[in-house]
Amino acid sequence: QVQLVESGGGLVQPGGSLRLSCVASGSNFRLYAMAWYRQAPGNQRELVASIGRSGTTNYDDSVKGRFTISRDNAKNTVYLQMNSLKPEDTAVYYCKTSRVGADYWGQGTQVTVSS
Numbered sequence: 001q002v003q004l005v006e007s008g009g010g011l012v013q014p015g016g017s018l019r020l021s022c023v024a025s026g027s028n029f030r031l032y033a034m035a036w037y038r039q040a041p042g043n044q045r046e047l048v049a050s051i052g053r054s055g056t057t058n059y060d061d062s063v064k065g066r067f068t069i070s071r072d073n074a075k076n077t078v079y080l081q082m083n084s085l086k087p088e089d090t091a092v093y094y095c096k097t098s099r100v101g102a103d104y105w106g107q108g109t110q111v112t113v114s115s
Helices: none
Strands: 004-007 010-012 018-024 034-039 046-051 057-059 067-072 077-082 091-099 102-105 109-113
Touching: 004 091, 018 034, 018 091, 018 109, 034 067, 034 077, 046 067, 046 077, 057 067
Parallel strands: 010 109
Antiparallel strands: 004 018, 018 077, 034 046, 034 091, 046 057, 067 077, 091 102, 091 109
């Protein structure tokens, strides 16, 4: 079992920044890939960014150049730095990881971009 707890969401104006955090329980955090997803009302959950155990990153085209995913293995934490936020970034953001046979999700954190 892995528990994931996200934090850092909130209300921000267009052009602003937020940093999301996701803390994972358990051991061997450094051995597993981590990812951030988001889901806006009426939309399917979509992959925003991922980071492998070696630090390799991937981003959805819609956030490239604006978002940065990173990890701190000593703290069992993955981050999502979000800059130049747009109203279309408004969504619930979820942290995810996988183990053999199962996916684990956090409870989500709301990000609202509005003036």
